[in-house]
Structures are given as structure tokens and as C-alpha cells.
Amino acid sequence: MNGRAPRVQRGSALLLAMIILAVVATLSAGMVWQQRRAVEVEAAERARVQAAWILAGALDWARLILREDLRDSRRSRRPVDSLDEPWATPLAEARLSTFLAADRDNNADGGPEAFLSGAIVDAQSRFNLRGLVDGAGVVVPVQLAAFDRLASLAGLPTGLAERIADGLAQAQRPAATGNPADAAATPLRPARLADLAWLGVDAETIARLAPWAELLPVPTPVNANTAPREVLVAAIDGLDLGSAERLVQRRQREPFASMEQLQAELPEGVSADPARVGVASAHFEVAGRLRLEDRVLEEVSLLQRRPGERDDVVVLRRERRSFNAPAR
Numbered sequence: 001m002n003g004r005a006p007r008v009q010r011g012s013a014l015l016l017a018m019i020i021l022a023v024v025a026t027l028s029a030g031m032v033w034q035q036r037r038a039v040e041v042e043a044a045e046r047a048r049v050q051a052a053w054i055l056a057g058a059l060d061w062a063r064l065i066l067r068e069d070l071r072d073s074r075r076s077r078r079p080v081d082s083l084d085e086p087w088a089t090p091l092a093e094a095r096l097s098t099f100l101a102a103d104r105d106n107n108a109d110g111g112p113e114a115f116l117s118g119a120i121v122d123a124q125s126r127f128n129l130r131g132l133v134d135g136a137g138v139v140v141p142v143q144l145a146a147f148d149r150l151a152s153l154a155g156l157p158t159g160l161a162e163r164i165a166d167g168l169a170q171a172q173r174p175a176a177t178g179n180p181a182d183a184a185a186t187p188l189r190p191a192r193l194a195d196l197a198w199l200g201v202d203a204e205t206i207a208r209l210a211p212w213a214e215l216l217p218v219p220t221p222v223n224a225n226t227a228p229r230e231v232l233v234a235a236i237d238g239l240d241l242g243s244a245e246r247l248v249q250r251r252q253r254e255p256f257a258s259m260e261q262l263q264a265e266l267p268e269g270v271s272a273d274p275a276r277v278g279v280a281s282a283h284f285e286v287a288g289r290l291r292l293e294d295r296v297l298e299e300v301s302l303l304q305r306r307p308g309e310r311d312d313v314v315v316l317r318r319e320r321r322s323f324n325a326p327a328r
Helices: 004-076 141-153 160-177 180-184 193-199 203-209 229-235 241-253 259-265
Strands: 091-095 114-122 283-292 295-306 312-324
Touching (some): 004 283, 004 312, 141 229, 160 193, 229 241, 241 259
Antiparallel strands (some): 091 114, 283 295
């Protein structure tokens, strides 16, 4: 009996040591995992902040380009915005270090792989849905008919124009009347194209509408120097697709410098309303895309040029989304 007791004690001590070792190993593994997780979170946050700063710099560069274009137009006394101007040239994807090569203190060769691309698009090259309703919340018949033509040419669902116009009118009326009771019973006023979902328009229809229409803060004319032929047909009453295609080909040789030049190219009996069609723009959409290692950050901003002493280019809205880059 006495001989077995030491052996039992030694076995218990060994078992206790193994338990303690297992607990210590588990705690150590947990601490290592937490530390690794903290490092990964910190790295992800640092990459997110860096990407946001890069896209902010790209947006400032786009604002500078648009401001200089406005000043050039004033100096040349040619208030025209067309697709042959510098702002209309997209930036193909390029490694970020190529932009920093001239600065020895900010060369990115030793940093992560970062690629930047982007483009400036004339927001007034699309049909502005804001013009469907006036300030009193009443549907404008000529604009409704124009949007209905565009929807038909784009192959959009029948009745879409009426549905959107009625929804915008309902959302606008409380703001026009100032009646809180009306505001409680009406839909929210859409601020961007995606907000048409509040009026019951499905996501697929909104995506099909996006190349042709826009929802700007205020009614604006369509720019005849940048709009596709389908939008020109919608904006100019009595214009057919063939004549619109001739206008597109004509402006490729030389942009329309005035409404008089545009009118001279229209078929007999067709007239362009200066309130609905113009040759210059004030609203532009800037799309930036940054690919940083396995992450992609995209940002779309709406800018407005405001001519004046400072020639401000203000940011009206910014939308950003992030996702994993596809495998190469």
C-alpha cells in the first residue's frame, strides 16, 4: 500500500502538470490569435484610410480640371462643354507610383500595389428627371412626354414615365405646401437615381435607366454636345433618331458653339427649347476606382460648377463602395 501511494501521487502530479500545460497553451494560442487579429484589423483600417485619401486627392484633381476648363471657356468666350475637351478623357488604370515618380520623397515603389483609374462624365448628357415636376409639385406635360419617348427608345417598361413623374410629384407637394400632414402621408423625395426605389421602381429597372437618365438637385437642360442620340430625341420635340445621329456626327467634327448653331442643324419645323437643351453643362459626375492589393474601393461624386469670382466646383454628393478584387 505504501509503495502505491507515491506512484499515485506522481500520476496525479503528472496529470495536473499536463492540465496546466494545456491551459497555458490554450491561453497562449488565444493571445497570439487576438494579437494577429488586432494587427489585421489595424492593417485593414490603415489601408482604408490611405485609399480614402488617395480618392479624395483624385477628386480634388478632377475639380481642378473642371475649374480650369471653366476659366478657359471664359477666356476664349466660348461657353461650351464637349467630348473633345480634356475633362472628357478617362484615366486608364495606372500604378500609383507613376504619378509620384517625380517626387523622390513620395515614391511608392516600396509600398503596396495600388492602381488608380477614373473618369469625368457630363451629368447633363442624361435626361434630368428633376424637370418632370415643377416647384409646385405639378407634373410638366412636355417633360413627361419627353421622358416617355426616352423610356420607349431604351426599352424600359411601359408606364414607367408616368409612375416616376407621379411619385416625384407626390414627394414634391409637401415641400411646396409646407403642410406637415401632407409630409407624413407621402414618400420621401428622391435625391439620386437609386432612390427611385422609394417610388416602387425595382433595382433592375433603375440599372437599365442609369445610362439615360439622372436625378440632379435642380432642373437642367440636356447638353447637345455630350448627350447620346436617344436623349436628344427626348429633349427636342419632333426630332427622329436619324436626325439625332446626324447631330452626333456633326458635333464630332466641331461642337455646337451656340444654340443658333444647333438650331441651324435641326430639320425644318423642329425647334430646340433653350430651357430643355443647351451646349454647356454645370453638373459633372466623377468616378474614381482604386485597387489596393486584394481590395477595390470605388467612389462616385456629383460636382457642380458655379461661375463667379472664385469659380467654385462644389461636391454635392459622394458615394463609396468597397469589395474584393476578382482573382487574376
